[in-house]
Amino acid sequence: MFEALLQLALQENGRTDVVVESAGTIQEAANHPAEEGALVAAKRVGLDLSGHVSRWVGDLNLRDFHIIYCMEPSVRDVVREFNLPPTVRIILVNEEQGGIPNPYQKGQEAYDESLEVIRSVVGKIVRDL
Secondary structure, eight states: OHHHHHHHHHHHTTOOSOOOOOOBSOGGGTTOBOOHHHHHHHHHTTOOOTTOBOOBGGGSOGGGOSEEEESSHHHHHHHHTTOOOTTSEEEETTGGGTSOOOOTTSOHHHHHHHHHHHHHHHHHHHHHO
16 A cells, blocks of 8 residues: 555656555565455555555565665564665654554454555655655
């Protein structure tokens, strides 16, 4: 959901110079479609995640990125283990609130809440780029 919402915010602000990609830190969770709760939450705000396929962060060359946004502190910790150069910024999204709530296996309300938190922070992220 973060990838799609950030891409939308970038597009709405005329930022065509930024590439957004999404990956997770659990290898076994790679190559799966978006969870049903994410599909429903996204659809409610006009986004289509039906083509999304999850990827594992280890399959990407993280050194190619300037900024890596992490949804949870545990994800940030995993990304830090890649020993990236100081030119790659690792940022916990919504850090003042402990990150973005992980809705996985917590029901539709959790996905809706997570989406709303993401929506509340993507504008600031775009302004700060």
